[in-house]
Amino acid sequence: MVKQNRFLQRAAEVKRMLKNRIKDFEEDHGSSHQVKQLLKITKEIIQMENALSPGDYVPGYPRMIVDSWDFSSELGEELLGLYQDYKELT
Helix, strand or coil: CHHHHHHHHHHHHHHHHHHHHHHHHHHCCCCHHHHHHHHHHHHHHHHHHHHCCCCCCCCCHHHHHHHHCCCCCHHHHHHHHHHHHHHCCC
């Protein structure tokens, strides 16, 4: 139960960060590709929250982050940390 609560709290915070990043891109007329990618990640986090078991749902965003995001991205680090918390729910 403690691990689930920690995961859900972190998921809420990461979704807030994603929402802010999406807003920033939209206000700056950023790449629609980037916005679509962030929206897809948000949907995957919601699926993770609903599953609450790594065996029930495996998100694809960690691979995308490792393969194409800047290593110094704070949001990327948070997303990978959230995935690590998710994997520990078993």
